[in-house]
Structures are given as C-alpha cells and as structure tokens.
Amino acid sequence: MALNSVNKILDFAIEQEEEAARFYTELAAQMASRQMKKVFESFAKEEGQHKAKLIAVKQGKKLLSAKEKITDLKIGDHLIPVKLQSDLTYQQALIVAMKAEKAAFKLYHDLAQSADDAGLKELFLSLAQEEARHKLRFEVEYDEQILIEN
C-alpha cells in the first residue's frame, strides 16, 4: 500500500496498532503465570486504546503536534532484546514494550524523512510523537518499578 494520502497513512497506523495488540494477546496466551498473562493483556488493551484514538483522528480529532516535545529517556536502548518465552518477568515485559514502541517511533520517523509532501511528513512526525509518548509511559514505569535503587 503506497502511503500517499492521509487516510491511507492512518489506516496503516491503525493496522500497526492492531498488530501490536495481537502480538501482546498471543504473548499473554503463552505465559505460564496468571499475573504475567494479565500484564500482557493490559498491554494489548492499551494498544486497543491507541487504535481507537487513531480512528477518532480519521473522524476529525487532532493528533499530537509534530513539534510537541516528548522526553526520550532512552532506557530501553541499551538493554539486551528479550527472548520470548513462557516465563517472562515484569522487567522483561517492559523491555519488550519499550523496544516495540521505539521501533514504531523509528518507523514513522523514517517514513517522515522519505516523504516529499509537507503535510504527509507532518502526519508521520505526529504519529512518531504518539509512539514516543507510548514509549515514555513504559520508560516511566520501568524507572519507577525496576530502577528503584538506580
């Protein structure tokens, strides 16, 4: 699908959120422990909320401004990628989420770089900012729950 119109880009972004929700739902099903199932189910729910927001944008609601400043704590950047298995810990779950959101941010950021149309570039950057905000939510959780003494 060529991403050459606002609607096509938003449809693509909605699919990405659906894919992320599917990913977490499948991961939840694989977890051996009940509490980690719940953790990934809650992540899937959050992706569903992101999707709902994008659908609302299609209907006229505004996205974050491309110029909005979102702090990048870069907590996940240097952490070893998690090998997905049935006994993940909460720390590993947050690493999975931080890395996924960072990848999504990078995707939209790269698409913005390659877009010629100023309006579409702006839209990609706005979507990147949305993903940066999602990543920050997980980074703050990691900072408060895992890096308590660091």
Place this chain on the structure above:
Amino acid sequence: MPVAEKKKLDLNRREMPKQLPEIRRHNFNEVALGYSARAAVEEASRCIQCPKPKCVSNCPVEINIPGFIKAIAENDFARGIKIIKEKNCLPAICGRVCPQEEQCEETCLLQRKGGQIAIGRLERFLADWEAQQGEVELPQMEESSGKKVAVVGGGPAGLTVAGDLIQLGHQVTVFEALHKMGGVLIYGIPEFRLPKAIVSREVNYLKKLGVDIMTDYVVGKTRTVDSLMEEYDAVFVGSGAGLPWFMDIPGENLNGVYSANEYLTRLNLMKGFLFPEYHTPVKTHKRVAVIGGGNVAMDCARSAMRLGAESRIVYRRSRSELPARLEEIENAEEEGVIFEYLTLPLQYIGDENGWVKEMVCQRMQLGDPDASGRRRPVPIEGSETVFPVDAVVCAIGNSPNPLISATTPGLEVGKKGNIVADEETGKTSRERIWAAGDVVTGAATVILAMGAGRKAARSIHEYLTS
C-alpha cells in the same frame, strides 16, 4: 509538673562515637560504637515528653517511645527495655538498621529545630545494656493451645511471627533455607553495620522460648507449603526478596560481575573475609564498581573497600535522590568510596579469559519535571566514558524468589512476583496461609517486615483460637 514548661529546650543531639574512617575502612568491625550510659541519659533527658507524641504513630510497631526514653532519663534501664519489648522483639537490630530519620525521629517535635531525639541510638543502647546483664528475662507464656504453626523463612518477619505466636501458646517451627537463621540480617547486612552475634542472640532467645528451628530446609523443594499444611494448622510465609535483578545490558554474564546478593552472601554468611578461619575464600579485586544507590549498594561498596579495592558507586541520578540512609552515605563518603553520580553503565567489556575489565558508561542529566513532578535522568549524547574495573556488583533491587509461589497452587501473586496479602492481616488468597515482609512488599525495611509480621501473627492467633 509538665517538663516542657519548665525546661529550656536542649537541641544538642548527642553524637554517638564511631570508629575513625581511616581505621574502619580496613576492618569489618562495627562502625558505630554506641552510647555510654551517661550519654544515653543526657540524650534521653532532652526529650520534652510531648502529651501527644507523634514519634509513636510514625513507628511501624508503635513502640511507647516517650515511655522508654523517660525510663532512660531516670536511669531505669530495665524498665526501658521492658517497655520496648512490649512491641519490638528485636531492638538491638532495629536500633541499628531502622531508618529512624524517616520514621519516629522525623516527627519528633524537636526535629523542626534541628535537634530531634536520637531515638534509634537510645533503643540500641537499651538492647545492648540488657545483653550485658547476662541472662535475659523470659516473658510469661500462655498455656499451650495445642495448635501448630509453620513459619517459612527465618528473617525479620518470620522471627517476629515466631516470637509472638510461641508466647501466645502455639507450637512454632521455623523453616529456614540457609544454614543460619536471620535472613537478610545474616546474609545481607554486613558485620560492620550489624554484628552477627546480635542476630544469633535474638535467635537464641526464640529458641529459649521454645521455637523449633529447621535450617537448610528449602520450602518449595524439600517440602511444599501444601505438604506442611497437612501437619500444621497455619503456615506463615516470610521468605523475603532474595531474587536479584540485573540490568540486562551486554556483558553481565562475564566473570567478576556479581549480584549484590551473591557478593554480600559470600562475605556475610560465608565469612569470606575471614579466610582461612572460614573455608570459603572471597576473590579480592582492585577496582570494584557497585551499580545502584540504596543501602545494599552502600554495603557492597564499603565491603569492597574493606577488602582493599578502589570502590566506586555508579548511580544514575544525583546525590539528593540516593535512596540509601544519609548516615550510610556519609559513612561511605568518609571511608573513601568514590561516587559517580548521573552515570549509567551501558555495557561491560571482558578480557580474553572472560573476566570483566572495563565498564562503558554514559553521563546523564536530570530532565525537566514531568507530570508527577519528578526529574528523570536523560542521557547526554556523546558522553560515553570507560572505567577500568575488575569487578562489578549489581545492586539495583530484588524481588521474591518464585519458588514458593510456583509450588503453591492458588496463591495469588502480583506482577513483580510478590505474594498478594492483606495489609492488615497478612491473609493470602489461600485459607490457612499468611504472608508478610519483603515477600509481599518487595525489598523494604526490617521494621516494616516486623510490623507486618506482628499483624499476621495477631490474625493467625485469632484464627487458631476462634
């Protein structure tokens, strides 16, 4: 005669003598030396005996603080220790390791004028005074109830539950996984902060009360909780938070990279620093980096220094955010521990034999306050720095060992592996199983574990007698 009306406020908090930094950095003996009787009486005499003492409500076990302080001021030390022991069965320990500055002393009325009473030091004084008197008086015991309680874990929560329930007439057996009782008091907190003889003294006291102790007994492996329940009327789980966290950065699998648990256990429980008197030598290092800023990190850094290393704390935030007690930070500074603030390890580099030789770090700066008002560390691009190290100790936190939760069906646990228990009763999702302490809250303080243990003991007693 209301004391407060007649006496002029004395804001001169009496200092407790300590070993000099240049001496203590070479030995594992206790740093703080305790008050003399004269200093204790002088300090206690400063207390204005508030009619509504806030120190009591800010103590997790609600010790009658003005009561024992008054007894000291009147030179009646026997009465003082008796008052403490009504609520706290481990005063020699709490007097040393409780964060009093955040609890009882924080709400002392004199704190506003900078002269808060040294409550912890006075508690310690009475406990040590009692120990010097020889035989400790045993409390009056209730008649046997014929009920049996299994206590899993011999740390602060387990010791408290065992002490309370045995006095109430129940038969108590403590199952401890290690070969010595005490939990974090034995394997975690170093000798220079809490002499192990004190912990042994408290454990012996419980034995005298009649508590049965089974060491080297790993509940979840040797026997499950469900199996214990076939023999015991109630089970209390106080197995602590002994599963160390790592940062999950490259190089953590190199030789010379330790968890704080392993490093401290080798020293404190296995007495590695006393080789060959003890048979488990600990490897000495030249340059040790300790990651983290809590009390555990301070313990590791100060231990490394005592073993002859250049010792460095590496902490991601600034001094004012250090979670360790101020007293421990100052002790570490005085002893020569180097503090690398706003510094984050990115990876460890090994030599050709797989031993860590370098640590790559990035400098941080505190960002703008976020919605919660906190300033979080943000990396400074291009600020990577390499430190030569031959050991790294990761002291960033712990969570409960999953052994018990994994082998006890139906026991509800939280997302960080902690057992879910009622805050007021310690009741878990399973009938006849209670839990409290670090296994519920995650790594916290000794006194909080004791306070929660006391509530659980009360609830178990109600269950056993109803």
